[in-house]
Amino acid sequence: MGGEPSNQGDVxxxxxxxxxxxxxxxxxxxxxxDDFNLHNFVKMALPExxxxxxxASLLLRETDETAMTKKxxxxxxxxxxxxxxxxxxxxxxxxxxxxxxxxxxxxIESPNERMSMGDVVKVIQHIRNAYLGVGMHGRIRKxx
Numbered sequence: 001m002g003g004e005p006s007n008q009g010d011v012x013x014x015x016x017x018x019x020x021x022x023x024x025x026x027x028x029x030x031x032x033x034d035d036f037n038l039h040n041f042v043k044m045a046l047p048e049x050x051x052x053x054x055x056a057s058l059l060l061r062e063t064d065e066t067a068m069t070k071k072x073x074x075x076x077x078x079x080x081x082x083x084x085x086x087x088x089x090x091x092x093x094x095x096x097x098x099x100x101x102x103x104x105x106x107x108i109e110s111p112n113e114r115m116s117m118g119d120v121v122k123v124i125q126h127i128r129n130a131y132l133g134v135g136m137h138g139r140i141r142k143x144x
Contacts, residue, residue: 023055024055050096094131102120
């Protein structure tokens, strides 16, 4: 907010960057006015409205890979919108919620309340390991 460069400022910027990447929105988008900002947009939506706030391209990739077949004569994808959130894997949804929660935790207004980058790295590694199914010894578990 116009202060001296600091680690806490870098954490804030990282959080906003995460939110922009995973929502496909910019802090300058017209919907963000007054006290309504990208931080609040995501914080208020998670976890229940993830599908509405996540960048559609993240969800479309999953849907492309798993659900491009037609059901009852309708595609699951219509004009870049996900018609059936049930067709997105639970693992992907859990992963996206976890990743998106990092953004608000890093962009809290008070610098002293923000996550440290060390904690961010640990959380991201944990999310990656959980999503990929990495076991306790760093080996990827085989699906049975």
